[in-house]
Amino acid sequence: MTALTRIQSEQAIPRTGGLKQTYEQLLLGDDPEQRRALGQTFLEGQLQQAADLPDELPQDLSTLQSFVEQHCTDVASQYAEYLEARKQGGPRQFFCNKAHALFFLQAVSPTKLVDGAWLYGLLRHWRDPRFDGLICTYLEELGDGNPAQNHVLIYRKLLAAHGLDSAAIPDEYYLQGTLQLALGECAEQFLPEVIGYNLGYEQLPLHLLISAYELAELGIDPYYFTLHVTIDNASTGHAHKAVQSMLQLLPIEGDRQDFLRRVSLGYRLNDLGQGSRAIIESFDLNAEVMNMLERKRPFGQHMHSDYCRFEGQTVNQWLARPEQLPGFLAALENKGWIKRHQDPRQSRFWQLIDGDGAAMFGVFSPYEKQLLHDWIAGDWTPACRSPAVRWGSHTSGEPVAHVDDPDLNRLQAALEGLPAGEQMPVLMPWLSAHRHAHPAGLMATRRFIELKTSLR
Incomplete structure (x- = not known):
């Protein structure tokens, strides 16, 4: 992404405040209408910037799956070259030391802590089989209600293990997370853009593979990253579901070209803001x-x-x-x-x-x-390859027992006595980016999956 595009993207931020403020309003705001209005304003500005970026999607839809598969093949080939270079004694390509890696984990946390949020607004379509791939992707981001698999919980534990927080994160690093929250709030108005963004985000990036390798080498639990390597695959994973969902939701009649134009704009939203490589290279x-x-x-x-x-x-x-x-x-x-x-x-x-x-x-x-x-x-290196010192506990995948949680109690009371079909509207707010990683949100996710299966 060029410096000019970054400047233009920053100019598209609502004048009510910076990116972090917009991010927090979308994540924490109590008024759904205000969140949707803010999200719409933000998206309209960012889509104007995305329109200036190159259109990489193939025009022939019959080649879309092979386009995604070829990308995956190219990434695998580049990663094989990386591994061979490391095998021959080459240095790490991303992280010069452990502090560098922790800097990266903290900088990308605004995005990782709302993982999947761009799909939240599609839950209301749970009866429509055309949305199954997208909703399945979202529920898997939520770990299907299992705390050991919930992506946000996994990342929170990783941050906590190394004393990382968001207090010192520059405003510009909030752009992608804000985009994801805005898309989740405005899915009805921006369905083609959500589909396109999902198609772009779920492509396996080379930086994910290299990051996982070098984090492990530095004694940092790479599970969050290795998990995405497996579920984002182009064969059966999220990348494959993204292609199938786009084809299933493409209008049969009407202005198909406008729909595809908007899908392409959503795809290009992924290229706005500071990418992972740019963040890594900015470390001083x-x-x-x-x-x-x-x-x-x-x-x-x-x-x-x-x-x-x-x-x-x-x-x-x-x-x-x-x-x-x-x-x-x-x-x-x-x-x-x-x-x-x-x-x-x-x-x-x-x-x-x-x-x-x-x-x-x-x-x-x-x-x-x-x-x-x-x-x-500085230039000193320990005699062995393992880190000289390690602080913080290893990220645990064990579920945590929650005793007498007030939110959980209120949700259970709200569901008690309700017919199954009437429970879904009560559950869905608990699957939002702000709530799904909490005990009540995890329970709501599991119940949502049960009802989605039984009521169809």
Whole structure:
């Protein structure tokens, strides 16, 4: 995506606020009409930008399945070349260190935490077999109500395991997640665009395969990514369902060409915003360390004693102004408290923050510690290939028991005594992006699947 397109895309954001605000209003807003109106305004602006991008879909619909299969074949071939290069001793192509990988996981989290949301608005068509492929895709994104398979829960656990959160994510990284939420809210008005977006999003990307490989190599659970490798396949998975759904929902009469034009626009929405590769390439370890220290500086500038001085200044004095942070790190290095390009365990500063008995234990999150660790380590590499240090527990796939959950209790009470057919409208709001990963949403998903099967 060109810089010009990114600028145009940002100009299409509603003037009520930035991308993050629009994202949160679509995700958390209580008024369905307001969400739909906001989503429509946002989509109309983004579709104008998508119209300027190349149209890659084949004009001959009979070649659509082979187009998708060829893409999958090309990706497999490129991945085989990647694996051969790694086998021959080549370096990682994406992540230079673990901090780099964690930066990526955090940056893409606004999209991953609403995984599948673009299909939510199609649930009301559960009686229409033409929508089966799309609804099945959405329910599988929700793990069919199994917490161990729910994509959003899997990603939340991955973030939690490494102390990652959304507080410091730049506004521009919210674009794709906002698009997905808007499409989910406006599926009735933008059905062709939803179909096209789904067709593009469910194609297996090369970056997914390489990310999974390198995350595992760095000691980070890749399950979220490997799961998508299997379910997005072009043979029987989501990519195949995307093609079949488009063909089944294409109007038999009427303006088929306008429908296909809109499908193509939806397909191109996938190319707006910062893609995974662009995010990976934007990583600057030194800048991330400085940004992190600046975020913590206001909380630490009055918390240190005056006992230690570095180049004539106390720690509190060094932390008094943000422009002094580079000089403070340089002073720590000059005094030998930080030994760059060596094992961080040899640095006195690292000893202050790592370990249960460390004087600054708990001051830095796991991700913040990883940033500091990799910045200190620099060119130094451990003797073995496995990571020098690992923080955070391995992402667990075990379902969590929930006791006396109020939402779950209210949902069960609302369903009690209702005929099966009348339960579906009660269940559907609980399958939304904001709710489906909660206990009540998981239960609602399982019940929705049961009723969808029995009432058809």
